[in-house]
Amino acid sequence: MLLRAIGTTLGKGLKQLSNTRVKYGSVMDFSVLGPVRAFLDGRPVPLGVRKQRFVLAVLLLEANKHVPADRLIELAWPEGEAPNTARAVIHTQISRLRATFAGSEDVALVREGSGYALHVDPLRVDVFRFRDLCTRARAETGERRIELLEAALALWEGPALSSVATEDVRLRVAAPLEEARLGALEDRFEAYLGLGRETEIIHELAEAAAEHPLRQQLVAKVMLALHRLGRTPEALAAYQRLHRHLDEELGIEPAPSVRRLQVRILRDDPSLMPFSGPRQLPPDVDHYIGRHDHLDTLAGLFDPAGRAPAVVAITGKPGLGKTALAVRAAHRLAARFPDGQLFVDLHGAGPRPRDPAEVLARFLRDLGVAGADLPVSLEERIGLFRDRTATRRVLVVLDNAAGEEQLRPLVPGSPACGVLITSRRRLTGLDLRGLIDLDGLAEADALALLTELDPRVPAGDESAREIVRLCGGLPLALRIVGAKLRSRPHRTVAGLAARLADERDRLDELVGGDREVRAGFLLSYTGLEPAQQRAFRLLAAMPDTGFAAWAASAALGEDFRTTERLLEGLVDVNLLECGRGEFTPTRYHFHDLIRLYAKEKLAAAEHAAAWSRLTDAYLYLGKRADARLEFGGLHQFTPPPLMLDAPRLVAEVERNAPAWLADEYPSIIHAVELSAAAGEDATTCRLSATVAAFLELRAQWSDLKRVAELSHAAATAMDSPYWTAYALFALGLAARETRDFATAERSFRSGLAILPSVGDPLLEVVTLLSVGVSHRLLGRWDEAAASFAGCLSRLDSLAAPRWRAYTLREYGVVHRYRGEWAKAKEFLTEAITAHRALGDVRWEAASGRELGIVHQDEGNHAAALEQLTASREALRSVGDHRREGATLRCLGWVALEAGELPEALAYARQAKETLGQTLDAHGLACAEVLLGDIHLAMGDPAAGRAHLDRGVAYLAGSGDPRWRGKSRLSLGRHLAAAGDPAGARAAWEKAWEDLSRIGAHEAATVRALLDR
Structure with a gap:
């Protein structure tokens, strides 16, 4: 009769859904929460006499487990009434059940030793679906918990196992099920009370308490509901009835928790009234694409089970959508925190982060503390805040945090609460349950976001891909671009991609209304200390292929330890990113848009000085590394002295030259290109020489050709026979290994014509050797042999x-x-x-x-x-x-x-x-x-x-x-x-x-x- 009063629309819907199957064959479902029944493809199946239905019920309750035949006999004939033929009767009933199941492909009733086992998918049996829904409900809160519990209770269609056994046998077998039903019913009432929805359940709750007058928790819920509804005398009368029943029937008093509730009702304790907590979350973000894995991770991290509040942080560089992710996750989590959601922007990226004492004052007012009652000191406010959240489930969203010192006072003490933080800092000093270090959107998600913002963007369009690349996957930049395309129909995707391709104007293009990518970077930059600001600027002079700490030390003109602290500080605020190298464990790089912003801040004089210091270091270390390679050590120049305070660096480079060059050759090639563009001819030739042997070693022929061409142009410009000959040697080598033999022969011959006047006999020998290899590959073996013989003759006078x-x-x-x-x-x-x-x-x-x-x-x-x-x-x-x-x-x-x-x-x-x-x-x-x-x-x-x-x-x-x-x-x-x-x-x-x-x-x- 109680179940008839439950709103079962959702529950019946879920039950129907559970009975709906994709039909690869006939399937069978069972119910024991009420009459024992079976359905084949949704149609009722006759189950025979009552004792046969009872045997089936016992097997279903122990689905996929061994049930001894003696156990079936004992339950079917209680109190020793079993006839001598009982085992044969059970066997006959089992045989008939097997015949009943013959039409199903997923049910098997098998003999196992001295008993039987019914193999079936547990979720085809209503009792297991009931238990599954109850388990899932325990992990949820609020409306979702109510939905799951009502779906579970809707599976009941009367007393469990009705019409299959005598009442005493039925109660013996079904008692645990009835207890589970009452437990689910109490949990459902608790969930309604937690949401302040007493009016909806008061009559049903009173009816249940009357039916079970000795269940103290049911009576306590009736008392609380009546008190909240202004019916305090009735609440106290319910307590008196409970006291009398317990005394008369059991000779005991109500439980301490129930007695305390009576005292609090007598005192009209305000904390008993439903709490209407603050709901401060900003609106969810429209056109939100991607981050599904992160949202799932956040949902798992806020599991309510734990001894401490869940404190989770989302960190990353400006423009990645940290706040948008936090807001979307908070909306999803809101049902788990029914007592309220607090939200505050801590202004951590700006020059004046918010004072924790000020934030706590606002939180306390939002939690119902009158202004006159606010404590003065920070410590007292922390204590009161934790007191007010001690018995409540509150989610605190702390957006744009400055650091650990600002955050610690704002963390509740109750494990029922949760804290979700966003910050540009990595927050390494905070005890976190989880940390999501956000990165740019994947290309597919970024393209989908552009298409959603402006449907004119063709799927898979190459210009759209270029926009995604130039925006570095930053959602903020992509939203600005998408809004521009949508609001300005005359703009084309290809045209905007072309405008973004110009580094000088890219940040100017990423401005839309009051949104600007540059503004986010500015906040981070102004929050840096002066030494960090200088480092941020000067590092923009580094090649955009990434750099090691020693290279940063050279560019900054600082000692190695100071440089490492500056770099890690910039990493902590997500203005620099880290990777790994073959030689150097940690390599640093800018996000493309942040690098452009740093370049804007870098003065020409600063750039020139940093670049000079860096190239000097590359020349010194590059020459040392090249000398340790198999084909290295050919070039002749005196590098500038190494002005680096980096202990043991030179020895490590010489000991593992290939690994050092594997890390640095992209940066050296970039430095060659920049030097050539700046007209620094000598530096271009020297830098090219330091990397040529390594490129040959790794068969990087296109790169070797590129630096050799730049070196040849620079050598020609400064009329240097030596560097011209060296560049021609490198050009010939690259051409030969790519089977461009005509170019190879022309380059080698031109170099050999110059070399006698240069005075470098070893380079002459090596060039002649390369000519011989070319002849060998071309099948001109007589000429090859002559070249090799000439090499051996010259090498007799050289220590090589x-x-x-x-x-x-x-x-x-x-x-x-x-x-x-x-x-x-x-x-x-x-x-x-x-x-x-x-x-x-x-x-x-x-x-x-x-x-x-x-x-x-x-x-x-x-x-x-x-x-x-x-x-x-x-x-x-x-x-x-x-x-x-x-x-x-x-x-x-x-x-x-x-x-x-x-x-x-x-x-x-x-x-x-x-x-x-x-x-x-x-x-x-x-x-x-x-x-x-x-x-x-x-x-x-x-x-x-x-x-x-x-x-x-x-x-x-x-x-x-x-x-x-x-x-x-x-x-x-x-x-x-x-x-x-x-x-x-x-x-x-x-x-x-x-x-x-x-x-x-x-x-x-x-x-x-x-x-x-």
Whole structure:
């Protein structure tokens, strides 16, 4: 009868929803909260006699658990009344139930040992849905809690297990369910009282208390509701009735909590009245896109379970939408904090952050404290604020906080309260349950925001993508752009993107009405100390590729420790961001728009001084690092002294030069470009030289070409033969490795023509060596051999053992190409010995790879495999992916020649994967040719042809006649296997033309095929 009074519209709706299934087959649902029933696809199913329905009810209550047969017998025949045939009767009922379930695909009644188990999705049984809803309700507050509890109670259609057993048996089995129902009913009443909605439930509440006169918490709720409704005499009479019932039936007094409630009612305690707390949240943001993960994280962080209030912070740079995220999250969380939501802008980014005492005075007034009763001191206000929130669930939103000192007094003491903070500072000194460090919107979300703000923005439009990039994903900037496009129909997306692309005007474009990106940055800047403001300005002179603390120290002209403190201070207020480097654990960078603002604040004289100090440091450290590289140490110039107070920096750079250059080469390249643009020719040439060897080491050919071109222009402008020759050497190297042999030869020849007048014999040797490598790759092996012989002759008078070792290796490769195995082994063995003496693992292994190929060409498979395996391991140990991939390709070829096809395929696939991590397109094409050969040998020419065609297509235009010929040799084999002898012969004729012209030993193989 009580359940009829519950407003069940929502509950019935949820129940209907729970009975709605996507039908992949017939499904069955069960109810035990009332009559025991079953439904197949929503239609009632006959369940037989009462005892059979009772057995089903017990199995449903223990769904997916083992229920002993003795337990079923004991419940079905209480007090020892079971006949001798009881077990057979139970078995018969189980069999009939199985037949009933035969039409369902998701219910199984199985025998388990001496009992049975009913396997079913628990949420198809109403009792489990009831428990699930009650569990979810305990984690919610306010209206949401009421909704869930009413949905749970609406599942009840009468006494549980009605009409399936005698009343005493039913009560025995269903007693826990009835207790759970009453508990849910009490929780529902509590939720209504928590919202001050006594009028809606008073009659139902009184009826429930009358039905259960000894349930003290029900009576207490009746007393509170009556008192709030102005019916205090009735409230006290309810207490007297409870006292009398307990005394007469149990001989006890009411519980202490109920007695205290009676005293508070007698005293007319004002705290008993419903609290109408402040509702101060700003309106939610319109056109809000993205941040779903952050909103979900915030919802989880404000879980009410805990011993301390949930204190959560959202931090980040200006313009990211911290306040918008906090407001949206607060609106979602409001139901969990029914006693009020306080909101205040703490003005933390401005020059005058709000005084915590002033904020507490406002909060206390909002919580009902009269102005005359406000304490004077901060400590007293903190105490009163925590007292007033001690028994309430209040959310405090503290927007734009200045720092920990301002925040600590504003945190309530009750674990039922929550605090949501936004700040530009990272708040590392505050005890937080969670911290969300906000970043710019992802591109997809940023584009969606633009489209929502102005539907004219086409989805996926390239100009829109450019706007997103130029705005750095800042929601504020994107909103200003979107509003401009919407309010000014004559503006186009492409036109606005073009205007934003000009750095000088970008911040001027990001102004709309009273919203301006620059204004947010200004607040942060004015809040800095003078030393921090200077650092902020000067760091705008840094390359926008990121920088280490030592580089900042150089630009600022400060000692290292002072610089680190300044940098961390700017990070704390989110004006700088952090990343990681290979050499330096922490690297710093600006957000693009913040960097533009810093540039606006930077005076020309400050920029010039900072830039001069920085480039001096790059020149000094770059020259030291370059000297430690394999192909480094060629350039001749005296760098300026290092004016840095950075202990151990030089030693660390020299000890790990490749890692230092891996971090710094983008900044050095940027510095080269800026120096060239400023007409600083000498600096341009010197900076280019410090990074050239590293770019060669990492196969960064486009970058090498760029700095070499700038260096060549600068050297020409200042009429410097030396720097012209050096730039021509670098240009030739970049051209050669990208198979632009004509440019390479022209650059090398021009450099060699200048070098005799320069007086740098080592650079002359290295350039001649590079010319020889070009000849080798072009198949001009006589000219290559002459170049290498000339290098060795000149090196006899130079103390340059490393360059001698390189030359020996190259000379050995030429002999290998010609099939001159003995001479190849002689030169390669000497190269290996020389590199080993130098401790050069990489080039010892690279030379060993060439020797391994010679062994295989001589037919010594075991020696080849041993040598190549050792070389591969060494190259992997030093991280040389390019040469490791080439060695893996050789191992695949050796395995193919030996008929070990699975091993060959594994090596070739590894080679392709490894080379795919590099910029070596030529090596990748050679691996594709090998894969084609292996698949052909394995009897899968179709798969092999796909690989081969990719390799042949690249090598046809590579300018390398040897590999072009080898790829055509493989192509002929595929065509022959495919039954195209004419095509095969044409391919082999082209291969013969390439290979015989240069004298490659593979030409003999082609000739044999043509002569068959």
